[in-house]
Amino acid sequence: MKSDRVLKWFLYGYLALVLIFIFAPIIFSVIFSFNSDRFPTIPLGSFTLKWYETIWQDPDVWEAARTSLIVSFSVATIATLLGFATAYTDYRYRFKLKPLYLALILLPPTIPLIIMALAMLAWFAKIGLAGKVASIIIAHSVLTAPFAMAIIRLRLSQMDATLEAAAWNLGADQWRALRRVIVPFCRPAIVSSFCLTAAVSFDEFAIAWFISGLNKTIPVIILEIVTGNIDPQVNAIGSFVFLTSITLVVIAQVVLMTRDKKEKVNHG
């Protein structure tokens, strides 16, 4: 029994180390963004806000932030709509070629981003969409629709199938039943899929870098600064990016979790 306790604490310690490894780069990036040294190390230099001031005054960063916001908002909308329609189709219908249909939707995240980037670059040049903001939005929607679909599908599988049938029997047509029964039930999943797809799009750099042309997003700006040399500006932009995406992810998860709890209470 004593050896079991030792093992238990060893495992807890191990888990803590793994989490430290995973979060170290995020935490250090934030710390270094307030550190005055050009090449940050331990012991830390003095506290400064100059890196934030630099990016605050940089019109390129503002322009990129605007593009990034437009892109991630549009991507989240398109991907969530597509994801919802697909999840509902999978939930309700059986048809021939359904495995192929699902594969078509779920495949994009398994293709390396660099290959997607090259393929999108060539394809958009071919169809005359090269270098446009719209092309980044389209590419990111392809990439994130599967996430939206998975989140909403999971929610639908928790639904009582008779609810929708009851709505039909009470005279609602299919569209009305969809709008008044299915969509309200899926709302937490829809909110959370909106946030997560926005977060993925906000952070994606490979495809954006290849196809954005002059419409740079924030990650593309970061990539260009990093390729130049060591510049703590990156930590400042990075902290801002972390804050944005972590906020989105936390909202997404809290929305999903609190709904779960509420329903458990209602049922019990």
Next chain:
Amino acid sequence: MSVSNHPTKTPSSGHTPIRRRHRSDLFQQALRLPIVIWQGLFFIAPLCFLVAMSFFIVRNYRMTEAFEMKNWFKMLSRDYFWDSYGLTIGLATLATLVVTTVAFPAAYTLAFRVSEATRRWAIFLLIIPFFTSYLVRIFSWYVILAESGVINAMLDYIELGPYVMLNTKFGTIIGYMTLTLPLVIILQTFSLANIDRRLVEAAHNLGCRPWRTIIRVVLPLAKTGFIIAAVFCFILSFGDFVSPYYLGGSKPPTLPILIVDTVKSGQQWPRAAVVAVVMMVTLFIVAFGGIAAAYRRRTA
């Protein structure tokens, strides 16, 4: 729900009355088709075009549509291509082994040794990095691992080092782990948590020692999830250009770096397409091999 006070228009005989058949088809197609058109135009078409492009030729810095094997011969006959290929496979395999091993004790702890609430929180924490900028995290590692960086500064207090960690395979693997470790831990945890506990207890009761239980009972039961996690780890590492470039020094370049260089430093898109197609075929084989192994029934 909000349907309860709707006026009843049709008698409630069946789910879909026949006279609604036509409209219901429109409904069905309206939900089913958008994704098919979207992914067809912007996912399947680009990938097909990529394969076609590998046969195009570049003349006077302009790409012309053609069907020639020139790019293929040119790329596949170069030693540096095969060096890159070997390196990329080697690094991705190494990363998969390391990540699978490092993740296991953590996943085991989360699946068997903590409460439901703690597990939820840990998964919550592990999901966060998946949605945060990988690029900034790698830049952060660059600063941490540098010769005068955080780790060497700490080692200096105990009079060790400095160790060169940047521009080495070690650096690349750290980067790959940053990318893949959270995902692999999550997938492993789920597959371990789904194991029937009674089987593990039965092994215990029959006097099987803990280590032996893990090897003979737990791991075989969780095999499918573990292989799928490993396949994901391989795919992500194989396709990543950031870690081998910024942390690994890119000498020699991996295949993704080769694509970036070929595209960014010239108009040689068709040659980049050759590299991309070779990568896709490789991943296809690995993924199918993995899935076949994952679902193969045990013969014992």
